[in-house]
Amino acid sequence: MFSIQNKSENGFDKVVLKDEGNGTFAEIIPSCSAMLHAFTIIKDGKEFNVIESYDNAEDFEKNVTSKGFLGTKLSPFVCRINKGKYNFEGREFTIEKYYDRNNALHGMLYDQPFKVTARQSNKNSAAVSMMHEYRAADQGYPFNYACIITYELEKHSRLNVFTQITNKDEVSIPLQDGWHPYFTLDAKIDDLKLQFRSFEMVEFNDELLPTGKLIPYKEFDKLKELGDTFFDNCFTLNFSEGQPICLLQNSEKNIEIEIHTDESYPYLQLYTPSHRNSIAIENISGAPDAFNNGMGLKTLQPGESANFKTSYKITLIT
Numbered sequence: 001m002f003s004i005q006n007k008s009e010n011g012f013d014k015v016v017l018k019d020e021g022n023g024t025f026a027e028i029i030p031s032c033s034a035m036l037h038a039f040t041i042i043k044d045g046k047e048f049n050v051i052e053s054y055d056n057a058e059d060f061e062k063n064v065t066s067k068g069f070l071g072t073k074l075s076p077f078v079c080r081i082n083k084g085k086y087n088f089e090g091r092e093f094t095i096e097k098y099y100d101r102n103n104a105l106h107g108m109l110y111d112q113p114f115k116v117t118a119r120q121s122n123k124n125s126a127a128v129s130m131m132h133e134y135r136a137a138d139q140g141y142p143f144n145y146a147c148i149i150t151y152e153l154e155k156h157s158r159l160n161v162f163t164q165i166t167n168k169d170e171v172s173i174p175l176q177d178g179w180h181p182y183f184t185l186d187a188k189i190d191d192l193k194l195q196f197r198s199f200e201m202v203e204f205n206d207e208l209l210p211t212g213k214l215i216p217y218k219e220f221d222k223l224k225e226l227g228d229t230f231f232d233n234c235f236t237l238n239f240s241e242g243q244p245i246c247l248l249q250n251s252e253k254n255i256e257i258e259i260h261t262d263e264s265y266p267y268l269q270l271y272t273p274s275h276r277n278s279i280a281i282e283n284i285s286g287a288p289d290a291f292n293n294g295m296g297l298k299t300l301q302p303g304e305s306a307n308f309k310t311s312y313k314i315t316l317i318t
Helices: 055-063
Strands: 002-009 014-019 025-029 035-043 046-049 084-088 091-093 103-105 115-121 125-135 144-152 157-166 171-175 193-195 201-203 208-215 232-236 244-250 256-262 269-270 281-286 298-300 305-316
Touching: 002 115, 002 125, 014 125, 014 144, 014 298, 025 144, 035 157, 035 269, 035 305, 256 281, 269 305, 298 305
Parallel strands: none
Antiparallel strands: 002 014, 014 025, 025 035, 035 046, 084 091, 115 125, 125 144, 144 157, 157 305, 171 298, 193 244, 201 208, 201 232, 232 269, 244 256, 256 305, 269 281
């Protein structure tokens, strides 16, 4: 049986989806960008959380950007826009919100509240839906759209994450979508093994913006120790070889995370922070600077919706 609970802790109002059968649970914080705050299984009789997050609500409020957008929604663009400027249907726009050096970063919703709109639990799953209605809050994105996010916890410690974006404007809008979770397996990432299904890396310039070139890349097409590998890179995904599309494993502690995604997220962004305690594995619908280079950019007509899905599964290796 599955349950849904409300829990207030450390200044956060959490929605907790729980599998009462095996103890697995996911904590979501609607008021903090519908953030995935924890995804926890029971291992050796103890709780084992695979998500890095913020200590408390004050930590989120003060450090959501400096700590790397842990677990937040990336919308309506992901990664960078070159100097925050882009042209769309004959008009030029300049983003006002957060900049990293010269470039606008990670959209408008990473610090915005979502409102719970539905919740349901039964013997097979527990799910919660929440919505944010963006209303032309930034002159660089003067459009209106609705973002609905649904988390669904299923059996076998699988968490599905659905996003639906609907154009609520009278004109067409440009769009990307993505997530920014940081995964941790109780070890330095140097000691973890990684695999992801890609044959190509998006070449970046010094500003971490695509040059337009794709570079052959097969370093992690087989499960391989991360070692001192540094990532702040984007890869095209190869869906022909099946799922999971990405695998992170601690073979010493016999635990792994599988990431399953469909073709709504054809790019994978990886980032390794300097502390090396976690790795950001980001499902994204388009490459960095897609508002300028068009790599994965979607255009939604008035009333049109786009749907995205990714799934995280924790497995104990026997």
